[in-house]
Amino acid sequence: MPSMAAYNFSRNTQQHQSKGDFFARKQKIEQQRKNLPIAEVERRLMEEVRNNDTLIIVGETGSGKTTQLPQYLFKWGFCHDGGIIGITQPRRVAAITVAKRVAEESGVPLGQRVGYAIRFEDVTSVQTKIKYMTDGLLLREALLDPYLSKYSVIIVDEAHERTIHTDVLLGLLKNVQKARSKSINGVVNTDHNNSNAGHDLEERIGNQNDGILKPCQAKKYNLLKLIIMSASLDARVFSEYFGGARAVHVQGRQFPVDIFYTHKPETDCIDAALITIFQIHLEEGPGDILVFLTGQEEIESVERLIHERLRQLPESSRKLLTFPIFSSLPSEKQMKVFMPSPPGYRKVILATNIAETSVTIPGIRYVVDPGLVKARTYDPKMGVDSLIIVTTSKAQALQRSGRAGRDGPGKCYRLYQESFFEKLTDSTLPEIKRCDLSNVVLQLKALGIDDVVNFDFIEKPDRTAVVNSLWSLYLLGAVTEENKLSDVGHQMARLPLDPVYSKALIVASQFGCLKEMLICVAMLSVESIFYAPREKLEESRNALKSFASPEGDHLTLLNVYRAADEFFQKNKMVNSEERAEKNLRKWCKDNYINSRSLKHARDIHSQILRNVEQMGLRVTSCEDDMLLLRRCLAASFFLKVAMKQPDGAYRVTLSGLMVQIHPSSVLFRAKPECIVFNELVRTNHSYVRNVSRIDYLWLIELAPHLYAVQD
DNA sequence: GAGCACTGC
Numbered sequence A: 001m002p003s004m005a006a007y008n009f010s011r012n013t014q015q016h017q018s019k020g021d022f023f024a025r026k027q028k029i030e031q032q033r034k035n036l037p038i039a040e041v042e043r044r045l046m047e048e049v050r051n052n053d054t055l056i057i058v059g060e061t062g063s064g065k066t067t068q069l070p071q072y073l074f075k076w077g078f079c080h081d082g083g084i085i086g087i088t089q090p091r092r093v094a095a096i097t098v099a100k101r102v103a104e105e106s107g108v109p110l111g112q113r114v115g116y117a118i119r120f121e122d123v124t125s126v127q128t129k130i131k132y133m134t135d136g137l138l139l140r141e142a143l144l145d146p147y148l149s150k151y152s153v154i155i156v157d158e159a160h161e162r163t164i165h166t167d168v169l170l171g172l173l174k175n176v177q178k179a180r181s182k183s184i185n186g187v188v189n190t191d192h193n194n195s196n197a198g199h200d201l202e203e204r205i206g207n208q209n210d211g212i213l214k215p216c217q218a219k220k221y222n223l224l225k226l227i228i229m230s231a232s233l234d235a236r237v238f239s240e241y242f243g244g245a246r247a248v249h250v251q252g253r254q255f256p257v258d259i260f261y262t263h264k265p266e267t268d269c270i271d272a273a274l275i276t277i278f279q280i281h282l283e284e285g286p287g288d289i290l291v292f293l294t295g296q297e298e299i300e301s302v303e304r305l306i307h308e309r310l311r312q313l314p315e316s317s318r319k320l321l322t323f324p325i326f327s328s329l330p331s332e333k334q335m336k337v338f339m340p341s342p343p344g345y346r347k348v349i350l351a352t353n354i355a356e357t358s359v360t361i362p363g364i365r366y367v368v369d370p371g372l373v374k375a376r377t378y379d380p381k382m383g384v385d386s387l388i389i390v391t392t393s394k395a396q397a398l399q400r401s402g403r404a405g406r407d408g409p410g411k412c413y414r415l416y417q418e419s420f421f422e423k424l425t426d427s428t429l430p431e432i433k434r435c436d437l438s439n440v441v442l443q444l445k446a447l448g449i450d451d452v453v454n455f456d457f458i459e460k461p462d463r464t465a466v467v468n469s470l471w472s473l474y475l476l477g478a479v480t481e482e483n484k485l486s487d488v489g490h491q492m493a494r495l496p497l498d499p500v501y502s503k504a505l506i507v508a509s510q511f512g513c514l515k516e517m518l519i520c521v522a523m524l525s526v527e528s529i530f531y532a533p534r535e536k537l538e539e540s541r542n543a544l545k546s547f548a549s550p551e552g553d554h555l556t557l558l559n560v561y562r563a564a565d566e567f568f569q570k571n572k573m574v575n576s577e578e579r580a581e582k583n584l585r586k587w588c589k590d591n592y593i594n595s596r597s598l599k600h601a602r603d604i605h606s607q608i609l610r611n612v613e614q615m616g617l618r619v620t621s622c623e624d625d626m627l628l629l630r631r632c633l634a635a636s637f638f639l640k641v642a643m644k645q646p647d648g649a650y651r652v653t654l655s656g657l658m659v660q661i662h663p664s665s666v667l668f669r670a671k672p673e674c675i676v677f678n679e680l681v682r683t684n685h686s687y688v689r690n691v692s693r694i695d696y697l698w699l700i701e702l703a704p705h706l707y708a709v710q711d
Numbered sequence B: 001g002a003g004c005a006c007t008g009c
Helices: A002-007 A019-035 A037-051 A065-075 A092-106 A135-144 A164-185 A196-210 A236-241 A269-283 A296-311 A331-338 A394-402 A418-423 A438-446 A463-475 A487-494 A499-511 A514-524 A534-545 A553-574 A577-590 A595-614 A626-636 A696-702
Strands: A054-059 A084-089 A114-118 A121-123 A130-134 A151-156 A225-230 A246-250 A257-260 A288-292 A320-325 A346-351 A364-369 A372-379 A384-391 A410-414 A641-644 A650-652 A658-661 A674-682 A686-693
Touching: A019 A037, A019 A092, A037 A054, A037 A065, A037 A246, A054 A065, A065 A084, A065 A092, A065 A130, A065 A151, A065 A225, A084 A092, A084 A135, A092 A114, A092 A130, A130 A135, A135 A164, A135 A438, A151 A164, A164 A225, A164 A236, A164 A438, A236 A246, A257 A394, A269 A288, A269 A296, A269 A346, A269 A364, A269 A410, A296 A320, A296 A346, A320 A331, A331 A346, A364 A394, A394 A410, A438 A463, A438 A487, A438 A499, A487 A499, A499 A514, A499 A595, A499 A626, A514 A553, A514 A595, A514 A626, A553 A577, A553 A595, A553 A626, A553 A686, A577 A595, A626 A686, A626 A696
Parallel strands: A054 A225, A054 A246, A084 A130, A084 A151, A114 A130, A151 A225, A257 A410, A288 A346, A288 A364, A320 A346, A364 A410, A384 A674, A658 A686
Antiparallel strands: A114 A121, A372 A384, A641 A650, A641 A674, A650 A658, A674 A686
16 A cells, blocks of 8 residues: 555654754654663663574564664674665555654664665665565565575564565575575585475575586675564564574563453444443543444444434534544545544544554554454465454454553453453464465575475465465466476566466567556556445446446456556646646546555556566557457466356356356446456355456467367 | 455566
């Protein structure tokens, strides 16, 4: 969510302030730094880093670990030999805001000694010694530089969140550290030959030394210091994974939060939440309320019910304002949660788990937590994503209640019994256990790790999930029968896309419609392009009509992109770039298009256009030959085909699963005989989304290894 | 007739 960065206003202290203000602020920052809990243990921490190549730091919220530790490391000389300190974050916003803060604390302009790098944005320079980045970005860097040779220290922050990127990165870093230490000792280390994956990378590095690098200059790397930072109290998993690595604890600083439970189980969560909200509003002292709900629909209905009940209250008790926030809400509406409430008013923020970690709202003193979350699970056998409402983990409940104690002592109301809390799982299932792995497998293979099944993950993914992703990579031509990466596979791994989309670009270059496919793939890679608020359903439907193609959603998305781009280019001829961007956002609003999603698609488009040009693919256009483009869609997405059944439902050809076309699709009513699709999600029904009409005969011609003449 | 949250040289 790129536009989220806009939330994090950082005051430019050095431009618009007098010298006096500047020094006053500098002094204040110094004081704040000294007061952080981590400041008391600076020397001891640095000794720990010096004595341990891998260190686990458990730091509670408010300890200052993310901003301070890199500065300490710099000060204590861990950047000598020209190495730099890299700190990974699971989210872009965090990387940006923390880098800004640390640059300010260090008194340097952002992008020089302190910088950050995220996709589409690199604010670093040759002087950069402290580099904040997303974990996904460091994984990408590893494809170009398998030793991560420019880093002397890598800090993996928020490791407890266990995102798929973090988990893969941990496995990779463990290998890199071993390989670099071996390059110094110059001896073959035999004590970890049980680690298959480690062996793979060593072999590859051996080959490189014989091949790519000249034998006589076999490079020696300096040691890599690894620091894993986690906010969960349980450091054991990380410590064990890194061979019994030392773990240290740093105190946090937060205001106390009183936890309340219900006396009996609640059957109606929405009603319980409403009662609690009004109880707080009428009986408790000042402070805003944060309510965790499962999704847009629930948020909208709670908002309506609050307004209904407010009307029944006396005038003096009506000073309560509601603010919804969820990811698909346009950013200007999201921003409203940050506006201070007018005097005498109390804010209620109705949020999904976006407010758990991604967005921090000041002024919250009360948290209402029904203990539920809508979570994604993945069925590797069927290739189906499911969105189901499940109970939170203990760690999640703790994270939620912590949101009440940032500005002062707070209260958290858990809408379940205390005995129920005890039964919750300790932490949420790591992402790697519940998502499609084809991208992970492709990337590991591109890094020379062929035996993915036996890769030393901190937690092994489901075996069938790995095997199935290998199978689909084989069908895409990325992996050979010997289970090695093919030339096509190497090309695919260079692209920052879902492997199916990477392959589509390669196929399209052969079909002569790469220009169009680049747009399709960019549009398919972002969250929903269309924005349909409940109260303006009719208008948004009409807006969609002007772009809709009877052939399907892919061509519709292409039409939207082309129309937007035409509007933008014409605008740019008479306006400044900035003005044209602004007008484009207005155009989006008028056409019920989510401008954040479109901006994201345009960014991805320009990035992958650069990529395919570098790869030497020919970017030719099929102009208006949409038949050619649809044949190319069939040749690219042949793994996801469904056929209409006599009863009007669809049967997915490869899995046999029965599905329906999602109501948001332009083909929802048309119901063509044979379709390709890109997404299969199970909510109340199994739905396919991003659907196009194709001819079954094309599949026999273009994917003969899977499709034959029907009886 | 319907969309948890993140993220990518």
